[in-house]
Amino acid sequence: MRSVGISNLRCLANIINEAIDEIESVYAAADIPFPALDAPFNPADPAEALLQNPTVEGATLNIIAAAAQLSATVASPAVSALNASQAFHISACLRAASEVNVVEVLREAGPAGLHANQIAAPSKTDPLLLARILRLLAVHNIFREVTPNVFANNRISSVLDKGKPSKVLFESPNERLMGTSGFVALLELTADYDMKGVAMLADTILHPKAGELGFNRAYGTTESWWDWLHRPENVYQMQRFDIAMQGTAASESMDTIHKGAGDVLVDVGGGNGHTSLAIAQKNPGLRVVVQDLEDTIKDSKIHWKANLPTHVESQMVDFQVHDFHTPQPVPNAAVFMLRHILHNWSDERAANILRHLRDAAQPTTKLVVIDRIPVSAGRVLDPGENTIPGSTRPSAPAPLLPNWGVAKPSVYYLDVTMHCMLGGVERTLEHFVEVFAKGGWKLVRVYHPEGSVNSHIVGVPAD
Numbered sequence: 006m007r008s009v010g011i012s013n014l015r016c017l018a019n020i021i022n023e024a025i026d027e028i029e030s031v032y033a034a035a036d037i038p039f040p041a042l043d044a045p046f047n048p049a050d051p052a053e054a055l056l057q058n059p060t061v062e063g064a065t066l067n068i069i070a071a072a073a074q075l076s077a078t079v080a081s082p083a084v085s086a087l088n089a090s091q092a093f094h095i096s097a098c099l100r101a102a103s104e105v106n107v108v109e110v111l112r113e114a115g116p117a118g119l120h121a122n123q124i125a126a127p128s129k130t131d132p133l134l135l136a137r138i139l140r141l142l143a144v145h146n147i148f149r150e151v152t153p154n155v156f157a158n159n160r161i162s163s164v165l166d167k168g169k170p171s172k173v174l175f176e177s178p179n180e181r182l183m184g185t186s187g188f189v190a191l192l193e194l195t196a197d198y199d200m201k202g203v204a205m206l207a208d209t210i211l212h213p214k215a216g217e218l219g220f221n222r223a224y225g226t227t228e229s230w231w232d233w234l235h236r237p238e239n240v241y242q243m244q245r246f247d248i249a250m251q252g253t254a255a256s257e258s259m260d261t262i263h264k265g266a267g268d269v270l271v272d273v274g275g276g277n278g279h280t281s282l283a284i285a286q287k288n289p290g291l292r293v294v295v296q297d298l299e300d301t302i303k304d305s306k307i308h309w310k311a312n313l314p315t316h317v318e319s320q321m322v323d324f325q326v327h328d329f330h331t332p333q334p335v336p337n338a339a340v341f342m343l344r345h346i347l348h349n350w351s352d353e354r355a356a357n358i359l360r361h362l363r364d365a366a367q368p369t370t371k372l373v374v375i376d377r378i379p380v381s382a383g384r385v386l387d388p389g390e391n392t393i394p395g396s397t398r399p400s401a402p403a404p405l406l407p408n409w410g411v412a413k414p415s416v417y418y419l420d421v422t423m424h425c426m427l428g429g430v431e432r433t434l435e436h437f438v439e440v441f442a443k444g445g446w447k448l449v450r451v452y453h454p455e456g457s458v459n460s461h462i463v464g465v466p467a468d
């Protein structure tokens with residue numbers, strides 16, 4: 006029970022205590038201990054599965070949001086601001102540790118860890134510098150400094166494990182890429198070109214030049230990021246990007262997507278087609294068209310042959326090189342699906358993409374846009390106000406920020422990344438309604454699939 010006179014600090018502490026009580030009771034009922042920060046992450050541990058329990062998930066969000074707000078309240082504001090200005094060090098050090106394959110070397114050493122000299126030996130990197138990098142990360146609870154200059158993996162660092170013997174990773178850069186999970190690929194590219202592009206934000210907002218984004222300043226080029234990615238010398242970057250995109254779907258439920266036998270689903274800008282592949286796996290009668298740029302369609306064919314050969318052999322999937330800024334060639338689509346596409350583009354370009362789909366649509370065709378929907382960090386006065394079915398979202402208990410603040414930050418990071426790299430934007434629901442209308446679609450429903458950070462935003466042809 007919270008009384009009116011209770012201080013903000015106590016209120017935040019109470020939220021944390023209540024959440025810990027809830028987590029404790031779930032783990033006590035299952036008679037298993039909560040995972041320890043010092044031990045490597047083990048996906049097979051039943052304690053990990055219990056983190057998906059809705060009570061535990063809700064309590065976890067409250068703890069993260071309340072702990073951050075508590076720290077922000079008590080810390081010196083100048084120190085908080087200065088620390089925020091230096092957060093880029095974490096990104097830079099994380100990418101360095103990942104690319105030097107530190108996690109794999111440490112996995113083989115176990116909990117006793119290894120001295121920096123031994124960690125640095127296989128990569129022939131500077132041991133003193135590596136120790137400083139790992140110490141900065143250990144200060145942020147990523148890796149553990151067991152004794153001075155001796156480091157071990159912990160729960161957070163171990164999720165960067167590429168799962169292969171470190172010897173293999175050092176012998177062949179190609180093996181390294183192919184062994185990289187989508188998650189690690191995403192983490193590395195985020196801390197690579199995304200960070201460099203975003204670093205130019207202040208320069209571009211203060212001194213705007215038509216058509217120039219943070220990415221262009223950082224890389225000294227006038228071409229778009231897509232064109233840069235498709236340069237022959239950037240093939241590693243492009244393949245890493247495709248792998249990363251696949252990783253973003255790992256926990257995604259696709260059950261809301263249309264799946265009638267014989268229907269045609271067009272995966273517009275589908276990448277290697279992993280999303281439509283996951284839908285087709287559950288719905289063998291579904292016809293799929295994967296559309297993307299030429300190089301990516303090559304990867305897509307390889308991906309489908311390896312993961313759903315039956316669909317390829319039965320010619321239930323077509324691979325089309327198609328530029329979505331031009332008229333849509335499929336006239337009989339039941340669904341046009343665009344996953345992580347619209348957020349890459351300005352309103353004008355996004356509406357133009359939708360207009361081409363509208364022109365090719367039948368009256369029954371559905372548009373399914375899979376993207377994240379940011380919500381305000383200010384308190385929402387009337388969340389029930391919204392009339393679009395499925396659009397209402399839960400709100401965090403006061404005095405937490407209503408959108409759970411740093412407990413759910415990814416869409417806000419992505420929003421600024423999209424701006425700096427592509428001139429894109431993560432759209433609020435109202436913004437989506439507007440862009441759909443400009444493209445000739447009426448937004449009729451939103452799904453927030455459980456366990457997914459993405460929303461499925463459904464449109465029908467506007468009259």
Ligand SMILES: C[S@@+](CC[C@H](N)C(=O)[O-])C[C@H]1O[C@@H](n2cnc3c(N)ncnc32)[C@H](O)[C@@H]1O
Pocket residue numbers: 231250251273274275276277280296297298301327328329330343344345346349
């Ligand atoms: C962020 S990725 C999303 C890929 C996939 N839908 C997914 O969810 O993993 C954007 C995709 O758009 C593709 N793309 C970029 N410009 C395009 C264009 N003009 N026409 C077709 N595809 C394009 C890229 O090659 C990339 O595969």
